[in-house]
Amino acid sequence: MLPSRAMTGKAVGRSVPRREADAKLRGQARYVGDVTMPGMLHGATVRSQVARGRLRAIHFGPEVRWDEYVVVTAADIIAAGGVNTVALIVDHDQPALVGIGDIIAHREEPVVLLAHPDPHALEPARRAIRLEVEPLPAVLTLDDALAARTVVYGEDNVIKSYGIDKGDVDAAFAAAEVVSEGVYETGAQEQLYIENNGMIGALEGDVVTVWGSMQCPYYVQKGLMKCFGVGPERARVVQLETGGGFGGKEEYPSILGIHVALLARKAGRPVRILYDRGEDMAATTKRHPSRTRVRSAARRDGTLTALDIDFVLDGGAYATLSQVVLSRGTIHAAGPYSVANVRVRGRAMATSTPPHGAFRGFGAPQSIFALERHLDEVAHKLGLTPEALRRKNFVTKGGELATGQLVRDDIDLGALLGSALALADWERKRTDIAAERARSGAPLRRRGLGLATFLHGTGFTGSGEKYLASVVGVEGMADGRVRVLASSTEIGQGTQTVFAQIAADALGVDMADVEVATPDTRDVPNSGPTVASRTCTIVGKLVETAAHTLRARLVAAGLLPADGGGDLRAAVQRHLATLGPLRALAQYEAPPYVKWDEGAFRGDAYGAYSWGVYVAEVEVDMLTYEARVLDFVAAQEVGRVIHPVLATGQIEGGVAQGIGWALYENVVWRDGVMSNNRMTDYIMPTSEDIPPIRVLFAEAPYPYGPFGAKGIGELPMDGPAPAILNAIEDALGVSIRRIPATPEVIMDAVEGAGASNGDGAGAGAGVAGAGVAGAA
């Protein structure tokens, strides 16, 4: 892989008109609910309804005319010679359908699939099916999973564990001047894309085909191949317009894709399943709940000498993606700091809830929340400002992160922090707030300021990108334009626009000369999943490389001048007429310096990182204990910004989701399932909850990203929650260690004076007194 040339084109770096916009704005974009096929049936899912048990029998009630319905159970998979599994990372993890005699591992497991021409006929039939289940003990909390008195996974409920060891942590604690400790918890979070999951399945000859809302067409194809026992030529997956994903359509579409395909095979006609909101919220994946114990050793001057972090995720009933979420969370747990001695222990535990899965940030927001909250407590203890403590410990270019990775990015976190604080008017606001506090003894509203500094690794963790070995193609078309072939999906972030910008500038042509193919496994190579902030930087780099290769081929054939310029359309057409098809492929190669030891969890965990400093101003109403974000600054270094409007949109949208996670979004669990599974009871931010968000990009081009771009999509999820909770501590003088910080949580913290939040030795650090450091 060659470093990107430092060239400037006509498209990259500019907010060119977005390709996807017109159809969406006219109401002409076709989402799965807008697509019907001749003879199409409507499908529904009958679920397990118990947290854990063994399925003994399925009874079909006499009140329904079953001959009108298509009915699929696990027996149909086996009878057709397939394997009853949803292949993802682990081939044999969760079943596609729970069969008679099988274990039910959570309340939302699919058991029976139904289809009927009339969608209104599905609900009566679903209710007429009774499952006979032998109940088994369930594990409904993380504490129960850790205690392992009931084992629901492996020998001890541990799905996966990782460890990072750097230096001599025990010796550093023995010699420490100040030791601090706290336990920090984050709740589940629902992705809440506005378009629910939905898919259509059909047989095209002997090809099982699925269309729908998804992030990762090749994941769905892998699932179909295993479950149907067919090769890639007999399993086709096509993405339709997708109404948001945020990770929630990374893995679940594999299950749903299998389901519609099973129904379609049995029905002999197309079948569509559209989840309604309640089903989507209850049954599909959410962000992993977490509990992190952070112990730190510091000198009195603020130098951190050791971090000892125990990071635990609730993975739910199956392994799914938990090991990968855990690895990212474990690596990000020690933050953007240079600490000589670090120990991180990460564990993903199994419980009897529906599996938790991908959600923007993928484990990193959880461990970053813990560390960034902890550092504010340490700063207060040492009498330092939060910014001074961080400045003392920032990693610099050439410095070493927890895994031993040396920082190659041209990053100056001190300068980024300075820019963020200046933009936030931090010093003046701090003075004002101190004056406010001096004036009135018990104000009705209390203001506070908080910040968080963090990093986010670009692309898959560790050896992930090498294993994926993604491929992108660029091909010449009959009219002389070129077409980008990639499986990366447009899910709102502007994939097609960004790929067209990169290809156009790499080829030296107008964007009008570039088409971007719809992800369809029949037509496009596997450029990997649309996850992990990898689309623009990793796949975009392959677009750039393939475009360069295509151009070089035309130059070698004497159809274009070697020194740039020339008529690409004419050259492509001449090539097709005289030399035949023109297609260039590029396959991922790691930057040459990347070395990663998966066993020791040491080395270059990512090719590069994006870096952020976020600042929140918060107000707490002392009558209702509602916290509200008044102002927000998001400063980040993400390499070259390819499209400023789209990039800003990623940051603003991510910050809004972070505000929701921090303050409002509370998944209430009852008997192992989300009980508040509707939008009135699960509160995401509305237009009245979002403060002004000022977005600042520092740009240090990354040589191995297209035109210097790094990852961006997940970064804005990492900073808001700790910045907001740090601001709440600043406002109240009480440290809250759990999110969402709903009014109830804040009330407990204030009226219980910190006694009821957190657990363990660190609780004393919760009360910092009214005159918080820096404000007195």
Place this chain on the structure above:
Amino acid sequence: MPPQPQPPQPPTAGSKVVLTLTVNGEAAEVAFEPHKTLLEVLREDLALTGTKHGCELGECGACAVLVDGKPVLSCLMLALECGGASVTTVEGLARGAQLDPLQDAFADLGAAQCGYCTPGILVTARALLDQHPAPTRPQIEEALAGNLCRCTGYLSIYQAVEQAARKAR
């Protein structure tokens, strides 16, 4: 063993009602089953799929349309209630190739990301601008408070509404 499938039957055709209304400026006569919501009739009987299902409980605003110029949640309104009414959906905003100034501004400022909430937000904002040609930021926030957007964080949407208002003056 579960029952084996038979050839599926078409849905039993219940008795339909016929209603006359104006949709996107054109008179329409539509026959539909009387239990259907306005959302279902628009999508299934008039083939106007720009208006979206989001929750069908009146919680998300994805199904918003204008009835006689006022935003309503079409998932909560029976189509039967719309006899003689004038209904505007997202498909009715543009004039051929010419986008509504709101659609232009949404395109310029990245106010539509995944696009799924966009139809409901566009018509709601259209009603706001028709009533208040120069809305304040709090008026925009309040007008759109019933339309959930998970992608944008709303700020680009406000800016787009403001830009459309400026350009119309």
